[in-house]
Amino acid sequence: MKKTFDQLDDFVSALMQHVRQQVLAHLQQPLDIKTKSNSRDLVTNVDRLVEQYYVQAIREFDPVANILGEEGLGDAIDSMVGSVWIVDPIDGTLNFVKQKDQFATMVAYFENGQPRGAWILDVMENELLHGAPEFGVWLNTKKLSAPANLSLVESVVSLSGARLLHNVPGFQAVAGAALGYRVYGSAGISFIRLARGQVGAFMSYLKPWDFAAGQVLCQALGLQVTKFDRKVDDMLSSSLIVAATKNAANDILALTNTSM
């Protein structure tokens, strides 16, 4: 499949607007909620419906697509060869269920491992962060410039609440060294705030569907994305991840080297 970024962008933006309408309609009805790995790891009928919708629509658009989705309704993927789509139907499911805001839907698209486009929609605010490495990044129709290169002590940072509480090495040190920290409960919301320069860093343990779109968009904005455990940067392994301005990333890596 050879599509321009504009063609990809039109396709995914329209998909996400449809998803948004589905989600808003479902928020008016009782949700069917199940737990996955533990009582705080939720999945709803809506996560599954949305993933199913993405998979079907992407297969029509790109018949050779390999699709990796959080709910497992796509393909089993162990390589980035060919046309690879990574989708997270609802990121921040606990916020979706209990708060009915501050959740996102995310898509990233790669050709032979090269990012061709990424999309994160804050569903309730209807704010779409979208772009690609050679094209730049937009918030809805506004082109974003690179966020100011703030240091850690100048930055409010977004952290995974669970990792902070259970004191995964580095998290409490970073929280204490930053100007302030926030816990939002959604990677997508955190990436949007990072891209807008509202936070200077985001640190969490993330699965591929949690970080793929955010990593592509952050790198396209000149932000640094580091896999914490320093393995090879691949898109298919879960990882402790720091996405940050260059200065904040250096500060965090120095801190975590001493505290890990």
Next chain:
Amino acid sequence: MKKTFDQLDDFVSALMQHVRQQVLAHLQQPLDIKTKSNSRDLVTNVDRLVEQYYVQAIREFDPVANILGEEGLGDAIDSMVGSVWIVDPIDGTLNFVKQKDQFATMVAYFENGQPRGAWILDVMENELLHGAPEFGVWLNTKKLSAPANLSLVESVVSLSGARLLHNVPGFQAVAGAALGYRVYGSAGISFIRLARGQVGAFMSYLKPWDFAAGQVLCQALGLQVTKFDRKVDDMLSSSLIVAATKNAANDILALTNTSM
């Protein structure tokens, strides 16, 4: 001064809309930022301008007003006798400065210690939580009903990031026992989310201007507000405070009894 709640509500709502316009205008310009007690305790020219505006407008509306404000531009108050106004020009100053959203402006009004009205405006979202004990509570023009009486394990809770990080007794226990926790960096935003049922509890160390409006509105909605250190409930002392559904409050007090 004998005013009906509607008269009070008209007056403060109009004041806050004016404050909102002032704040939005100042967000287009560089802020003049100073630190107070420490590097994370900020005050800007806008905090002071807004407090000055409140003080002047309230004195015209209520010539016998005693006004307690965060920036100290009102009166020195040591009693709730007479007409007492408690104002927080910008709650969540770090969010205001670094994120340009998720901050609030707050006013509470008392006659001889009896709450007569309270107002919390999420400035960027233009959402006003307002009401009084005998009248009920509204979000803009929508009357709110009492939030569902969720237990702690059924609730996402909002916590003070600093208290959690420095492990003020009880905070980490509550974070671990809740369904999830969030750190928003603003008491006003937390009270709005509590009133809407998005979080089941809010726990922080608060000064009078941080909690006065929130306490009045939460109690008017049937939520429980407990001063953590179990001193007499007065409106003029800083305190560790839990605002929560009755069930979540009971769960938290049981936990903190054992962990404090």
